[in-house]
Amino acid sequence: MMGIMKYEPVIGLEVHAELASQTKMFCGCPVVDTTQAAPNTTVCPVCAGMPGTLPVLNQKAVECGIKAALALECEVQRVSIFARKNYFYPDLPKGYQISQYEEPLAINGRIVVDTQQGEKIIRVRRVHLEEDAGKLTHVHDVGGDCSLVDLNRAGVPLLEIVSEPDMHSIEEVRGYATTLRGILREIGVNSGDMEKGVIRFEANISIRPEGSTTLGTRVEIKNLNSFKAMERGIVYELERQAKLLDNGQKVVQETLGWNESEQCTYSQRSKEEAHDYRYFPEPDLPPLVVEADWVEQIRATLPELPRTKAQRLQQQYGLNKVDAAKIAAEREICDYFEECLKSSQTEIARSAAAWITGELFAWLNLTGGNFADIKVSPRQLAELISLVQSNVINQNTAKTVFVKMLETGRDAADIVKAEGLAQNSDTDAISQMVAEVIAAHPEELTSYLAGKETLANWFFGQVMRSAGGKANPAVLKSELEKQLQERKSH
Secondary structure (H helix, E strand, C coil), X not given: CCXXXXXXXXXXXXXXXXXXCCECCCCCCECCCCCCCCCCXXXXXXXXXXXXXXXXXXXXXXXXXXXXXXXXXXXXXXXXXXXXXXXXXXXXXXXXXEEECCCCCEEEEEEEEEECCEEEEEEEEEEEEEECCCEEEEEEECCEEEEEEECCCCCCEEEEEEECCCECCHHHHHHHHHHHHHHHHHCCCCCCCHHHCCEEEEEEEEEEECCCCCCCCCEXXXXXXXXXXXXXXXXXXXXXXHHXXXXXXXXXXXXEEEECCCCEEEEEEECCCHHHHCCEECCCCCCEECCHHHHHHHHCCCCCCHHHHHHHHHHHHCCCHHHHHHHHCCHHHHHHHHHHHHCCXXXXXXXXXXXXXXXXXXXXXXXXXXXXXXXCCHHHHHHHHHHHHCCCCCHHHHHHHHHHHHHHCCCHHHHHHHCCCCCECCHHHHHHHHHHHHHHCHHHHHHHHCCCCCHHHHHHHHHHHHCCCCECHHHHHHHHHHHHHHXXXX
């Protein structure tokens, strides 16, 4: 970090994850995609906060919350208490939010992330259930400024996951956030679709002089709705605080927003403490009692989690740590990878991993596509790899074929046959091409013989070009080395 004095960042994250329930937390209104649904179409007297209405707890939401807590290695509390969190905002029709505070659903969890320095354990302080607020849309036009309220999201089940301030770098923050999102997606309690706002990050940030153990003044950045926004917002805030302290000023405890277009934070309000919300037990909901048998039933439904899955892929298939983590991060990717091996043999495991994390991921990044929509089946990828391993085509040709497969869904063998892309492994033919290329470039040969041995790679490229990219690289390399060596010895 830039500054006169060196500072250590101290960062904690609060994550709000919409739970995969068909109905809202305390009523029967359906949960809809608020980016697509017409405003205020899934609202009833309960989620609209009408007088005299009573909340009824959504069992499915509780089950999802327990499942997430177990996946995060938390202690599920036998008794948890819902409370009213009182504040006034246009998108909060009741004038309070039903949440949990002193007695949350679960406590004392952890997430393990990989960093350049090794494994880092980041503690999870608490996991609790609550309802979402509505959605405000601010309109600026010639008629004046106004804010529109959409209550479709009001009452949607949320799980709030609060970390301890254990993160001290952007790398650790990124690792924690991506790992948490991956866990929630794997267990099926949240889609992880940040563009739709179903998972949102809030960062608590302070800095302190390096070597100090005293926490600095904390600020909170609200509603960071993408990993990039989260990282940029935190970096900006760390630098802002460092400049303030370097100039002899104080950091003010406050709640900030992130302006993506201006790439800066802005003050929303002075930071509230818990007592400012006047928490008190929700009188219309009894304590939530979670029986141990139910917890164990839910535990039995947990799938193999990404980190455990990555370790298995390393041990079972010999994948390197990086590729194993990338494949294990998403269930559909891992299923695709292992299906490749079912249609062939495990000997292609490393090649399959390299193709998926390399060429396939690159294609998806380039096209903006989704993994679920790719046209190449696991069987087709396995067959492409087989063509390379059996020397029918070389690696470079395979990449060209793979793009055509992704575009059309055709089998690799059909493309190779139709377009005449099969590799030339004829030793005599390749030997003749090598001789012709060497003969056609006497100056380069003289330079090579004078000691510029890097020209061997240049000759290789010229021969491969002459062969239309179809020469067997191993045969070509062998013949080229043989003929160049012969010229050296003359």
